[in-house]
Amino acid sequence: MSERSPVEPAPGTTRTEVAAGAASPACEQMSQEAKMNVLSVCSYLQEKGLTGVQSSAFVGNFIWESGYSMDPAKQQVHGTARGIAQWDGGRLKGLEDYAAGRSQSPWTLSVQQDFVWHEIGSGGSESRVMRSLTGVTDIDRATEIVMQQYERPYAPTANLGARQEAARWVLDKFAPAGPGTEA
Numbered sequence: 001m002s003e004r005s006p007v008e009p010a011p012g013t014t015r016t017e018v019a020a021g022a023a024s025p026a027c028e029q030m031s032q033e034a035k036m037n038v039l040s041v042c043s044y045l046q047e048k049g050l051t052g053v054q055s056s057a058f059v060g061n062f063i064w065e066s067g068y069s070m071d072p073a074k075q076q077v078h079g080t081a082r083g084i085a086q087w088d089g090g091r092l093k094g095l096e097d098y099a100a101g102r103s104q105s106p107w108t109l110s111v112q113q114d115f116v117w118h119e120i121g122s123g124g125s126e127s128r129v130m131r132s133l134t135g136v137t138d139i140d141r142a143t144e145i146v147m148q149q150y151e152r153p154y155a156p157t158a159n160l161g162a163r164q165e166a167a168r169w170v171l172d173k174f175a176p177a178g179p180g181t182e183a
Contacts, residue, residue, distance in 0.1 A: 037070035037109055038063065041084065042174045044113045045177040048121070052175030054133050057142035058116070059174075060167025061085070061151050064159065073107040083112050085151065094125070100101050119150075124151055143167040 013049055030038070045055035065086040066074050072083050081088035083106070087095050098115050099106035106112070119126040129149040136142045143164045147153065 026068050027063060027166055027173075030063075030070070034068065037072075037084070038170060039174050040109060041113055041116075042170060045116070046175070048117055051137075052171055053137055053139050054130075056139060056167045056171035056175045057133070057146045058150070060139075060143050060165075061163050061169045063082070063170070064163045065153075065167040068097040072109045072112050083107070083130045085112070085116065090134070091119075093163060094119075098139050139167050139171050140164045 014135070041062065042059050044053045046052065052060070062084040063070060066084045067077075070084055074084070074086075075082050076086055076088075079088065080092065082092060083095065090104060095106045095112070095115050096166075098118060099111045104111050108116075118124055120130050121127060126149070129146060132145050132149055133142055136145065144160055147158060147160055147163055
C-alpha cells in the first residue's frame with residue numbers, strides 16, 4: 001500500500017530469502033499467532049463470499065505487506081504505513097476514522113478485517129478490485145490483481161513473486177477448509 005519500503009520479514013527470514021522466492025518457507029516459519037491471523041482473515045473473507053483463490057490472494061498480499069507478522073499493529077519500518085495491509089495516507093486515515101466511528105481501536109484484526117470488507121465490498125472505495133477478480137481462478141493472477149489494484153505498492157519493493165508464493169501457501173494450508181473454496 002505504501003510507497004515506501006515494506007516492513008521486514010519474520011525473524012529468521014532475510015529479505016534476500018524472500019526476494020529469491022522463499023516465501024513458502026518464510027510462511028511456515030511465521031508465529032502461531034500470525035498463522036491464526038491468516039486463518040481468521042481467510043475465513044472472514046470466505047464467509048463474506050470470496051472464493052478460496054480470492055481470499056488467498058488478499059491474504060498473500062497481507063502476509064508480504066505485514067512482513068510475515070500479520071500483526072494488525074505493525075508499523076512500517078521506515079514510514080507511516082500500518083496494519084496487515086500497511087494502509088498509508090488517506091487510506092490509513094480512512095481506517096482510523098472507520099474504527100473511531102465504531103469506538104474501537106484500528107489496530108485490532110477484527111476492525112481491519114471489517115475495514116477491508118468496507119473497502120472492497122459493493123460501493124466501497126476499492127470495490128473495483130472485486131470486479132476485476134470476478135471469474136479469476138488462477139491464484140497467481142488473482143494475487144497480481146490484488147497487488148496492483150488494492151495494495152498498489154512501491155514498484156521496486158513490490159515483489160509479486162513473494163506475494164504469489166505466500167498466496168499459494170495460504171490457498172494450500174487454509175482456504176480449502178473454509179467456505180467459498182470454489183472459484
